[in-house]
């Protein structure tokens with residue numbers, strides 16, 4: 172009878188996977204689920220006592236299950252193809268079987284051989300169902316990039332701003348959230364809310380599993396060796412502060428050097444600057460050329476015996492430059508210097524395989540990856556994290572506490588003081604699944620089309636100067652219009668429903684390098700379109716005319 | 720004309736435009752009539768903090784009334800300063816301190832009052848009132 176109760180679990184986790192919108196996972200899950208059910212029908216020996224338990228109950232369960240799948244799959248792309256037909260087939264088969272059995276039971280026929288026959292039949296049907304789902308799934312998983320469907324996944328994209336349809340080009344600041352992420356948060360508060368790693372009660376255990384699964388999803392996404400190398404933080408800034416603080420405490424002393432670059436976000440400058448002030452260490456900055464590319468020869472020269480860590484961004488939030496981080500890491504490693512990569516801008520556009528890169532720390536924020544705000548990730552190599560002292564301390568980080576001495580917990584909990592952002596972590600994993608469903612390669616290719624389209628259109632406008640013309644560039648265009656303040660353009664674009672960012676973008680040293688007060692930045696995501704870019708360009712022209 | 724009357728006048732002017740592009744066009748025009756700050760006052764210590772664009776502001780007391788002059792490197796901001804100066808300049812410190820400035824909300828500029836907008840309308844008003852307080856305390 173254990174298999175009966177496992178049905179409920181299966182259904183619950185199916186719902187969860189559905190929310191995660193990961194079709195591949197869902198289908199293998201479904202397949203298992205149906206095979207289990209089929210096995211259940213193959214227990215004819217029990218039918219002498221209570222045949223209805225063997226036949227009727229599983230039939231009812233299959234019916235309910237099939238119905239259940241028909242409902243929540245709305246959030247999956249083209250679910251009708253996957254579910255509708257096989258589900259109807261199974262419903263039909265079950266109904267017939269159900270009626271037939273009912274009849275048999277009431278007429279009290281000699282049952283044994285007949286049941287066996289019938290059960291085998293149903294077993295086949297259900298198995299077929301599973302196979303059918305898998306084949307359909309394969310065709311759907313390899314579906315082409317469907318921008319219309321994708322846009323429908325993001326409810327906010329249909330809102331209006333200042334009476335105009337929203338055109339959201341501030342994706343480098345934060346990404347919008349797909350319905351599945353919103354649903355996951357909603358679902359968490361409706362059905363899962365409990366504290367993690369604490370209680371023995373069922374809900375707390377359930378949510379701990381879900382939360383730790385989220386960690387595993389992130390681990391897989393970054394291809395980290397261990398799940399405990401994934402530390403949940405408040406965001407990218409928090410993650411860098413953690414490393415600067417804890418790594419700094421242990422490994423940095425007077426006269427040591429820390430290398431960053433000119434194009435860093437304030438979040439990857441200030442924690443190091445403060446550490447240097449505290450320890451009497453020296454902050455060294457790798458220069459860039461006018462295109463916005465790191466000067467690698469200079470970088471090589473700057474590395475010395477005193478260098479204790481290198482911290483550079485994967486992708487620049489202003490210039491869009493994709494830095495050669497593999498090369499940066501290899502060069503530093505040749506001198507045994509660890510490297511932190513700020514992946515805040517990169518995660519939404521490219522894959523980062525931390526094992527291939529061999530980077531020591533990789534950090535990012537959930538909100539730029541279409542996940543919830545207030546949650547981020549620090550990946551750190553086990554060997555570093557184990558040596559580093561805790562950052563913040565308190566509940567959750569300990570094994571034993573007495574007033575004299577505290578023994579800290581193992582990774583990852585050592586770095587996760589207090590109740591974490593539970594639904595944030597869960598939502599982030601759902602966002603990662605969602606993005607992987609579309610495929611980061613597909614996303615990168617599409618976004619590159621947007622970048623080329625926007626760059627071409629902008630350069631045609633008189634007086635426009637693009638800042639950041641690196642050969643390897645993500646879908647970010649920063650620019651200036653001669654004689655016009657970026658603030659004025661930002662306001663007039665906003666009036667037309669177009670959201671761009673203006674100002675220094677938390678990169679004042681970079682602005683100083685270019686001798687600028689600020690720039691306008693349009694940053695794209697895979698749900699943006701060329702049509703939107705055209706409207707933006709027209710809006711920009713209109714604004715320029717007004718301001719000239 | 721007292722402060723409230725000027726405010727009323729501005730509200731009526733803005734009502735003529737039914738879309739924001741129009742309103743901004745008007746604001747930009749208004750920026751052109753901004754009483755310009757003397758170049759010698761255009762120094763860093765005259766910059767109002769909290770603006771995404773730079774705003775320099777100077778004030779003087781003349782016959783018991785405060786005269787403001789200003790400049791900005793952004794045109795829309797210039798328009799907003801011009802608007803504020805048109806309302807507040809040439810009035811006694813007490814009047815300026817007590818001005819409620821409801822018109823900002825009525826013409827729909829409230830969204831620009833939020834600190835995130837960083838155009839510093841709030842900082843601008845604060846600075847102008849602060850100047851007034853200083854002049855009053857000198858008497």
Ligand SMILES: Cc1ncc(COP(=O)(O)O)c(C=O)c1O
Nearest residue numbers: 406407408436438488515516536
């Ligand atoms: C390159 C880079 N690093 C770090 C950050 C900081 O991210 P958060 O504000 O989410 O901590 C950002 C955000 O703009 C960024 O672009």
